[in-house]
Amino acid sequence: MxxxxxxxxxxxxxxxxxxxxxxxxxxxxxxxxxxxxxxxxxxxxxxxxxxxxxxxxxxxxxFALYDQMLNMTALLGAVPARFNAQQDEIGLELYFAMARGTATQPAMEMTKWFDTNYHYIVPEFDADTRFxxxxxxxxxxxxxxxxxxxxxxxxxxxxxxxxxxxxxxxxxxxxxxxxxxxxxxxxxxxxxxxxxxxxxxxxxxxxxxxxxxxxxxxxxxxxxxxxxxxxxxxxxxxxxxxxxxxxxxxxxxxxxxxxxxxxxxxxxxxxxxxxxxxxxxxxxxxxxxxxxxxxxxxxxxxxxxxxxxxxxxxxxxxxxxxxxxxxxxxxxxxxxxxxxxxxxxxxxxxxxxxxxxxxxxxxxxxxxxxxxxxxxxxxxxxxxxSERIHNPVVQERLRSLTRKENERASPFPVRQSRQRQRFKLPLLPTTTIGSFPQTAEIRQARAAFKKGELGNLQYLQAMRDEIALAIRKQEEIGLDVLVHGEAERNDMVEYFGEQLWGYVFTENGWVQSYGSRCVKPPILYGDIYRPEPMTVDWIQYAQSLTPRPVKGMLTGPVTMLMWSFVRDDQPRADTALQLALAIRDEVADLERAGIGIIQIDEPAFREGLPLKKPDWDEYLQWAVRAFRVASSSVRDDTQIHTHMCYSEFHDILPAIAEMDADVITIETSRSRMELLNAFGQFKYPNEIGPGVYDIHSPRIPRTEEILELLEKACKVIDPSQLWVNPDCGLKTRGWVETEAALQRMVEAARLLRTLNLPKISVN
Known part of the structure; x- marks a missing residue:
């Protein structure tokens, strides 16, 4: 038996x-x-x-109502002292306070569970911790x-x-x-x-x-x-x-x-x-x-x-x-x-x-x-x-890749100068990571469209209305670089996968990412091919509504790979390069459409790192190459952004620098800029936007809190390299809290510009 x-x-x-x-x-x-x-x-x-x-x-x-590590924190009574827990037994209110924060206390940190896309709540320990x-x-x-x-x-x-x-x-x-x-x-x-x-x-x-x-x-x-x-x-x-x-x-x-x-x-x-x-x-x-x-x-x-x-x-x-x-x-x-x-x-x-x-x-x-x-x-x-798995066109293009496809035309200082001439942004430019609230109306319109209850033109108009709303609100808030809000997107991977050959999709293939956040990873079963542009019309329309720059928003090849259920019949490096070529074509089309800032998000970059250090170099080589293939076709005055979040990046900073994005935005708010110290010590060469407030908590930060974090950032990174942004996308939040938090973020950036910044900048 x-x-x-x-x-x-x-x-x-x-x-x-x-x-x-x-x-x-x-x-x-x-x-x-x-x-x-x-x-x-x-x-x-x-x-x-x-x-x-x-x-x-x-x-x-x-089973856990939020997270298995948080369950252990509750079971072991290891509540951080800052939550001022008095009760003998940890109930729901305190349990969710640790996960989501309160009016006075930010949530506990959240990061990836080993090399998965599941996020756990990080226990906090000090010498006074008792169990x-x-x-x-x-x-x-x-x-x-x-x-x-x-x-x-x-x-x-x-x-x-x-x-x-x-x-x-x-x-x-x-x-x-x-x-x-x-x-x-x-x-x-x-x-x-x-x-x-x-x-x-x-x-x-x-x-x-x-x-x-x-x-x-x-x-x-x-x-x-x-x-x-x-x-x-x-x-x-x-x-x-x-x-x-x-x-x-x-x-x-x-x-x-x-x-x-x-x-x-x-x-x-x-x-x-x-x-x-x-x-x-x-x-x-x-x-x-x-x-x-x-x-x-x-x-x-x-x-x-x-x-x-x-x-x-x-x-x-x-x-x-x-x-x-x-x-x-x-x-x-x-x-x-x-x-x-x-x-x-x-x-x-x-x-x-x-x-x-x-x-x-x-x-x-x-x-x-x-x-x-x-x-x-x-x-x-x-x-x-199965003949459905292999595409000779894709395989031939992969074989013909050369070193030229991996590199930008000029080094970063040259690109930075040309981008500043083009965009004329203020010191500490403000932006967001990409998504805005996915309201009930947006979800209902998308569901009705998928069911055939809403026609193509009706759906197009509904999404254009949402984009126009997002642009108007961002202009009123005073953001410097805008986004279209991603109203048309169900998920940052699924949306692109639906438009690429080599993917299939499920109706109910949900998995938990954190708390109540569930994702429906697409299934990557064959060679990846992009038959037509995926985002250009939406971004072009958003840009037509405002004189301020609007970012093109794409998901990077490593994240597309890591957040899909991936074929297991070829090396992941090959699949990542196939994805990179598809994204490269989209980047080129966005640039031709007049979009000057293009963000290629890679939140899963650290997640893909093997658990054993001897295996790191091989992964980092092909992961960096995939990003560079996706991003390197553009002119010097086109600015490439990327975003990474909820992972420990300290030990792979050389590889992140090798990606050579003009601007990287990172999650730092829950750790109160701790991660930024590593970027400062490393002397990260390009521009960086440390997240100044936690979007996974309903808590609205005070202007003074954001200003304090920004002042802290200016002590480790030259202010001329800094951007100001939330730590992640805003799709899970409501408009009321989103507007309030962004208004305070913009206000903090404006206040900081009035200070004598060289006095608090790095020596």
Whole structure:
């Protein structure tokens, strides 16, 4: 027998029920009770579904109203002192205050979860941080599952990963110093789970996929030795996203009852773990890809599992590679998806079908799943031979690329001079990142157009009206460089993918990005080709309404790649260059249409960085090349912007400089300009716009706060290089708060221009 289990299920609901409930709660349209009831209903639905699919061990504790790291902060009572929490038990008000901010306190920082497009809330630590069991939510969820007749596996983020992914809020202090006082609280949690009858706890330590210093590895030994004395529950130490075979001997010796490894990202690590694997310890193999949507090659997986089962027997467990929160929920909801391509895919429900089938095959023999294996093999054959995947025109253009396509005509100082002559912008020019509020009216018009209820001309006029509104409001606010507002765009990747050959789209393929924010990644299945311009008419129309410059807004090739479900049958570098060529053509058309400032957003640039440092150079070379191919065809007086956000860029600044964008805008508000210090120390050569307020919080900053941040920025970056902007797009905000915040931002920039800036500029 081989036991099957799941590491985590998408929490948002097949039709984004959690998103809808959260946003209704934040609008005060529903009560705490209603929100909690919706969440409980989703959990019960997901547990029942997994049980019915034949999964033997089902997780509890993988659900979160906002974020799993924030759940751990609440469970561990690690509320930053600035929130002035007085209550013994952390409730919804404080939970969401940490995530979204309050009238007096900004939200906790948010950044990417390893190399995914999921964002987590970053814990804040200082020497006074204290831990205690402060939320009963995990234990309530275990009891809910048990009431359904399910004996769940509880899920926790491990103590090392929790500390590692946090940050110190005071200098001269190491968060690892908190481990001795954190471990007794983990033991309390394990004790409470044991008292509820929980046998297995999945304790996630994905930090093991990173390059760790010896102090963190010693902390690992310390932590799991402490948690095993005495043994309260069985622990499955869970790793994913990369190989951990470098630590194989250490992990085998830890006093845990099982290990989980990711064989989709790192198949070669299996042999290292099988070598002298400890007797009596479970080995869980992540054999079904939890990060992408392609159907598994079940015959190959079954062959490998059969060999391992002969070695391990009942100690073999079968699972997805990681939590399925990174996948859409159910392929069966896709009633309009092309039938041939649909047969190549598997969403979360289908992936659990695959896990269950592999478990049955290993337990009962190949004959028990022969039809399933045959169908999987046939789907793989058809996909590999499909003529829809390859485009000779694209492949020939890729082969003919030369170094010339990678480079601007002149170095930045020459370009900067010509751009300043052309645009004549003031010191500290103000702009936004691109999008403006996606109102209910915009969404309704787009939905009616897609359903055929709104004609082409009616839709065109509706979007033009929204663009005109955005231009008028920006002029009234006093912004220097405008945007068209992106009313016509559903998503910054999906919008472009819909107009490129080589993509297909889903109706309900939603995944969570953060909180209630869900995205519907397009599926990149074949060679990418741009048949016609994608944005020119919209931007040209916006520019016709104002004498001020309007930015052309594009999504960069690396972000198009990272925020899609990407084909796995060719190197990602090749796919990125195909995307770069399509964007290059769009840039050229925008320039020909008279657009002088073009923004090519790359918020996923850091996200694509491999988790292991030895693999960085190869990625950075092709990622930088892709951006430069996309952006380098323009004249010197055409200004190229890019935008990056919610990632740590300190260690890749040379590569960001190599991208050679004339202006980069970055997210810095939640960290109060901390990231900008790195750009200043690096002496970043081009212009930069540090985000001066957090658009992911409904909080409207005071003018004085923005001015303080800008003054801080002027101390590390020459004011002549600085732009003033929010930290990200504004599509998730309402117009009232957007206008108020931007008015204060413009006011702060104008006030700063009146100061004697050389006195506060960098020496």
């Amino acid at each position: 081989a036991l099957t289990h799941n590491l985590g299920f998408p929490r948002i609901g097949a039709r984004r029920e959690l998103k809808q409930a959260l946003e209704a709660y934040w609008r005060a349209d529903i009560s705490d009770e209603k929100l909690n009831a919706t969440a409980a209903e989703l959990r019960q639905r997901h547990w029942t579904l997994q049980r019915d699919l034949g999964i033997d061990l089902i997780p509890a504790g993988d 205690r069991v402060a939320s009963p939510q995990l234990f309530k969820e275990v009891a809910e599952a048990q009431a359904l007749g399910i004996s769940p596996k509880a899920v926790l983020i491990g103590p090392l990963t929790y500390l590692y992914l946090g940050k110190e809020s005071t200098p001269g202090f190491s968060r690892l110093d908190l481990l001795p006082q954190l471990l007794p609280v983990y033991r309390d949690i394990l004790g409470q789970l044991a008292s509820l009858g929980v046998e297995w706890v999945q304790i996630d330590e994905p930090l093991l996929a990173l390059d760790l210093g010896e102090e963190w590895l010693r902390g690992l030994d310390q932590a799991y030795t402490a948690l095993a004395e005495p043994r309260l529950t069985k622990l499955l130490l869970t790793t994913y996203f990369e190989a951990v075979d470098k630590h194989a001997n250490r992990l085998k010796e830890l006093p845990v009852d099982g290990l989980h490894i990711d064989l989709c990202r790192a198949p070669d690590q299996l042999e290292t773990f099988l070598d002298h694997y400890p007797v009596g310890k479970v080995l869980s193999l992540g054999i079904v890809d939890g990060r992408n949507i392609w159907r598994s090659d079940l015959a190959r997986s079954f062959s490998m599992l059969s060999r391992v089962q002969a070695i391990l027997g009942e100690r073999l467990w079968i699972a997805p590679s990681c939590s399925l929160q990174h996948c859409p929920v159910d392929l069966e909801l896709e009633t309009r998806l092309d039938g041939e391509i649909k047969n190549w895919l598997a969403f979360a429900v289908q992936k659990l079908h695959e896990v269950s089938a592999l478990g049955r095959g290993v337990t009962h023999g190949e004959s028990a799943i022969s039809e399933i294996l045959s169908a999987s093999t046939e789907a793989s054959r058809v996909r590999a031979q």
